Amino acid sequence: MNWTLLLEQTLNGFQFGILLFLLAAGLTLIFGIMDLINLAHGSLYMMGAYFAATFIKWTGSFLLGAILAIPACMAFGMIVEMIALRTLYTRNHLDQVLATFGLILFFNEFVRLIWGPIGLDIPLPEVLNGSVELFLGIRYPAFRLVIIAVGILVAFLLYLLVSRTKLGMLIRAGASNRKMVGALGVNINLLYTFVFGLGAALAGLAGLMAGPIMTVEIGMGEGILIITLVVIVIGGVGSIKGAFVAALLVGLIDTVGRSFLPDILGIFFSNDVADTAAPAISSMLIYLLMALILAFKPQGLFPPRGA
Amino acid sequence: MKWSPRIIFIVILMLGLGVVPLLADYFGEPFYTVMFSRMLILSIGAVSLNLILGFGGMVSFGHAVYLGIGSYMVGIGTMHAVEDGIEWMANGFLQIALAIVFSALAGLVIGAISLRTRGVYFIMITLAFSQMLYYVAVGNEKYGGDDGLSLYMRSDFNGLIDISNDNSLYYLNFVCLLLSLYLSHRLINSRFGMLIRGAKSNEQRMRAIGFPVFRYQLVAFVIAGTICGIAGVLSANQTEFVNPSVMHWTHSGELIIMTVLGGLGTLFGPVIGAVAFLFLEEFLSGITEYWQLFFGPMLVLVVIFARGGIDGMLVGLDQWWSRNSPVKNEEVD
Amino acid sequence: MLKVDSLFKSFGALLATDNLSFQVKKGDIHAIIGPNGAGKTTLIGQLTGEIESDSGSILFDGNNISGVPVHLRSAHGLARSFQITNIFHDLTTWDNVALAVQAHAGHSFHFWKNASKERELRQPALEFLGIVGLEKRAGFIAGLLSHGEHRQLEIAMALATNPKMLLLDEPMAGMGPKESLAMVDILIKLKHKLTILLIEHDMDVVFTLADRITVLVNGRGIATDTPDAIRKNPEVIAAYLGEESYHA
Ligand SMILES: Nc1ncnc2c1ncn2[C@@H]1O[C@H](COP(=O)(O)OP(=O)(O)O)[C@@H](O)[C@H]1O
Ligand SMILES: [Mg+2]
Numbered sequence: 001m002n003w004t005l006l007l008e009q010t011l012n013g014f015q016f017g018i019l020l021f022l023l024a025a026g027l028t029l030i031f032g033i034m035d036l037i038n039l040a041h042g043s044l045y046m047m048g049a050y051f052a053a054t055f056i057k058w059t060g061s062f063l064l065g066a067i068l069a070i071p072a073c074m075a076f077g078m079i080v081e082m083i084a085l086r087t088l089y090t091r092n093h094l095d096q097v098l099a100t101f102g103l104i105l106f107f108n109e110f111v112r113l114i115w116g117p118i119g120l121d122i123p124l125p126e127v128l129n130g131s132v133e134l135f136l137g138i139r140y141p142a143f144r145l146v147i148i149a150v151g152i153l154v155a156f157l158l159y160l161l162v163s164r165t166k167l168g169m170l171i172r173a174g175a176s177n178r179k180m181v182g183a184l185g186v187n188i189n190l191l192y193t194f195v196f197g198l199g200a201a202l203a204g205l206a207g208l209m210a211g212p213i214m215t216v217e218i219g220m221g222e223g224i225l226i227i228t229l230v231v232i233v234i235g236g237v238g239s240i241k242g243a244f245v246a247a248l249l250v251g252l253i254d255t256v257g258r259s260f261l262p263d264i265l266g267i268f269f270s271n272d273v274a275d276t277a278a279p280a281i282s283s284m285l286i287y288l289l290m291a292l293i294l295a296f297k298p299q300g301l302f303p304p305r306g307a
Numbered sequence: 308m309k310w311s312p313r314i315i316f317i318v319i320l321m322l323g324l325g326v327v328p329l330l331a332d333y334f335g336e337p338f339y340t341v342m343f344s345r346m347l348i349l350s351i352g353a354v355s356l357n358l359i360l361g362f363g364g365m366v367s368f369g370h371a372v373y374l375g376i377g378s379y380m381v382g383i384g385t386m387h388a389v390e391d392g393i394e395w396m397a398n399g400f401l402q403i404a405l406a407i408v409f410s411a412l413a414g415l416v417i418g419a420i421s422l423r424t425r426g427v428y429f430i431m432i433t434l435a436f437s438q439m440l441y442y443v444a445v446g447n448e449k450y451g452g453d454d455g456l457s458l459y460m461r462s463d464f465n466g467l468i469d470i471s472n473d474n475s476l477y478y479l480n481f482v483c484l485l486l487s488l489y490l491s492h493r494l495i496n497s498r499f500g501m502l503i504r505g506a507k508s509n510e511q512r513m514r515a516i517g518f519p520v521f522r523y524q525l526v527a528f529v530i531a532g533t534i535c536g537i538a539g540v541l542s543a544n545q546t547e548f549v550n551p552s553v554m555h556w557t558h559s560g561e562l563i564i565m566t567v568l569g570g571l572g573t574l575f576g577p578v579i580g581a582v583a584f585l586f587l588e589e590f591l592s593g594i595t596e597y598w599q600l601f602f603g604p605m606l607v608l609v610v611i612f613a614r615g616g617i618d619g620m621l622v623g624l625d626q627w628w629s630r631n632s633p634v635k636n637e638e639v640d
Numbered sequence: 641m642l643k644v645d646s647l648f649k650s651f652g653a654l655l656a657t658d659n660l661s662f663q664v665k666k667g668d669i670h671a672i673i674g675p676n677g678a679g680k681t682t683l684i685g686q687l688t689g690e691i692e693s694d695s696g697s698i699l700f701d702g703n704n705i706s707g708v709p710v711h712l713r714s715a716h717g718l719a720r721s722f723q724i725t726n727i728f729h730d731l732t733t734w735d736n737v738a739l740a741v742q743a744h745a746g747h748s749f750h751f752w753k754n755a756s757k758e759r760e761l762r763q764p765a766l767e768f769l770g771i772v773g774l775e776k777r778a779g780f781i782a783g784l785l786s787h788g789e790h791r792q793l794e795i796a797m798a799l800a801t802n803p804k805m806l807l808l809d810e811p812m813a814g815m816g817p818k819e820s821l822a823m824v825d826i827l828i829k830l831k832h833k834l835t836i837l838l839i840e841h842d843m844d845v846v847f848t849l850a851d852r853i854t855v856l857v858n859g860r861g862i863a864t865d866t867p868d869a870i871r872k873n874p875e876v877i878a879a880y881l882g883e884e885s886y887h888a
Binding site for chain 2: 688690709710711712714715719720722726727728729730731735738739740742743744748749750751752753754755756758761797798800801
């Protein structure tokens with residue numbers, strides 16, 4: 001076994017898990033509070049990447065562009081919420097799925113119209129482009145470390161927001177009792193729009209950080225959306241803590257599985273079998289994990305209270 | 308049966324579908340035979356989805372998987388027949404049988420896990436499993452991986468049916484659609500169907516009056532998948548090409564759209580929806596390259612304003628018509 | 641017929657059923673009374689299995705049914721009506737009852753024959769509709785019936801499962817005086833044919849119909865006795881009846 005590779009892949013898995021968490025946190029909040037299943041969440045991730053690519057080009061500064069992209073994404077999400085999604089809160093899940101599916105089609109075409117069919121690049125500044133020595137000569141890309149750090153910071157801030165602030169209290173109360181929140185005299189429409197904007201900002205952040213390591217292209221949010229759905233199902237729909245644990249779990253298993261499964265299978269089967277079966281099986285891993293967890297806990301690891 | 312605008316519409320639609328190849332040949336536009344052939348196949352897929360979605364209330368977001376399974380049975384069989392000379396593998400009856408077996412198996416496994424959950428979990432899990440099988444197909448280099456397989460011949464039905472020309476394939480599709488409609492009709496009105504519909508209406512009550520709901524829903528899930536698997540066999544023969552994108556989740560989404568657009572939980576709704584969907588696609592993409600810019604918002608509007616789908620509008624038309632028809636033939640049952 | 645022994649159920653910190661024990665004799669109408677929130681509906685849920693008990697045992701007709709799934713308890717002969725109308729709103733009244741008949745007419749893996757033409761489902765269903773006086777409404781979509789008719793339909797559906805014992809959760813709730821009288825007539829018709837556990841707030845009804853009464857307060861059974869004895873029981877008067885007459 002190659003320990004350097006294992007460490008590197010573990011960190012990669014961690015970093016992927018962080019991206020998943022940023023997406024899952026918003027999605028699970030929106031579901032938990034507004035009871036809305038939003039397939040277009042991946043589109044917000046895509047918009048985050050496109051906004052960032054554009055702003056970075058305009059301003060010539062990575063940091064400035066990235067920072068501008070987040071409020072842009074938030075505003076974008078809030079507008080979408082007000083125009084299209086608000087009427088869907090009281091609808092059944094099938095209606096929500098269909099309408100947000102329609103939004104995906106729209107956003108993909110919209111991006112193609114504005115930015116063209118060819119993907120964009122987000123160039124990294126010098127400082128972030130290199131790699132950092134962790135220890136014992138093991139080096140790791142600096143930008144991926146930044147992603148991990150930012151993700152952990154955001155997770156911490158989110159935790160503070162939800163558990164320590166008045167807004168967080170409203171969010172938690174809204175999840176369990178929307179009538180009560182209304183009775184408290186809080187403008188529930190405003191609260192919902194804000195929560196949706198928050199989710200959009202997190203998705204945008206994930207998108208803009210994913211931009212430099214993957215390509216910024218149309219439909220980039222769809223593959224990762226499905227994995228995010230797996231994450232929130234495993235974690236328990238509505239639970240941020242569940243989203244965090246499940247995101248890291250899924251990120252690690254997916255990444256590490258992909259790079260080591262051929263070796264592991266090679267121990268038991270001929271190399272031929274291992275090489276042909278490994279790609280298929282490794283792409284199945286997280287779904288098998290999901291099936292396994294649901295077999296024992298149909299509501300996920302951290303089921304919402306009262307359900 | 309009483310004639311009403313809705314019934315007349317459906318009769319004309321079905322009769323029209325029955326003569327498409329004749330008209331297409333007459334006008335020298337064989338392209339339309341192919342286009343309508345696709346409609347028929349997707350109609351079968353939507354009819355099968357409607358069994359669980361429309362009548363059973365199970366929002367499966369992975370129904371295209373069975374189209375994929377059926378397609379790959381043809382693709383794989385034909386590949387071995389052509390490349391390795393194993394001729395019997397191109398046999399259409401065998402391919403259909405295998406499609407049935409594997410679709411049923413997939414339905415059984417996916418259903419057994421996802422039906423333990425409800426609501427949004429169910430949607431996400433069916434979606435996730437379909438995506439899993441999609442990636443299996445993408446990762447399977449032996450059978451074309453991402454690029455898929457081209458068919459060098461269509462399935463061979465022992466000379467009983469020769470589908471090498473588009474018109475005869477069209478009629479095979481048409482007959483299969485009629486069969487699937489008849490099957491649904493029997494199914495939804497049987498005791499089994501009553502149970503499935505009851506569970507959609509009020510599952511808690513079904514348990515309280517003593518139904519073990521899970522096993523019936525699972526069987527419905529398997530039946531729907533199996534019918535769709537057969538549609539997959541037809542689909543591969545139609546396009547003479549098989550690739551993973553047939554089971555991509557967006558394709559499952561399209562099947563849902565067709566079903567809802569036509570009218571959930573009505574016998575002919577899915578057919579109407581599939582025809583309308585493909586017409587719309589054809590029409591909009593003829594106008595602009597960015598057709599989804601209009602199709603997406605249209606979908607949102609349909610969801611918000613036209614909940615009964617096209618069939619629902621026809622029912623509304625019927626009501627308007629019977630109110631305004633000169634002979635008041637009111638009937639109370 | 642029914643023997644409940646030290647049953648418990650808590651929702652978080654709230655004890656909805658607190659060490660509850662009582663017996664129901666075969667053929668009796670056994671009433672459960674108690675203020676709102678006493679845990680009456682919860683008790684019925686526990687008896688049918690829709691709510692899982694924390695501990696305690698339920699003996700029904702000689703079988704220990706604790707832990708048995710809902711649909712099997714129904715097969716044992718336990719049927720309920722719901723306090724809040726719980727029917728198939730989009731099916732016809734007749735279909736509603738026919739489904740209940742179907743639930744106990746063997747398995748439902750019949751894929752071909754038209755169920756709405758099967759006499760062995762439709763005929764009994766119509767008879768049960770007759771018992772509750774709904775036969776004229778057979779062809780109507782159930783959701784469109786009046787509130788009182790919904791209550792009657794609830795009973796018809798419960799009866800159609802061919803039960804040994806009926807659990808009725810406030811069958812007269814929200815009914816006008818005329819409808820209530822009709823419901824009392826139905827209950828009188830059923831008396832002695834099967835065992836009935838009746839939850840009801842109308843004390844006149846309870847004291848005319850019931851053979852025995854259990855008083856439930858805060859999840860605890862404070863007395864189980866004949867109507868006369870309950871009426872005179874000082875603890876009951878203090879905890880419930882006194883308050884009731886006070887309000888009246
Ligand atoms: N699913 C539940 N979760 C939490 N508390 C519940 C639940 N169901 C009932 N309760 C509580 O249990 C108590 C008993 O309720 P219930 O059985 O409905 O009373 P009753 O039918 O006697 O009016 C009430 O305080 C109620 O709020
Ligand atoms: Mg109650």
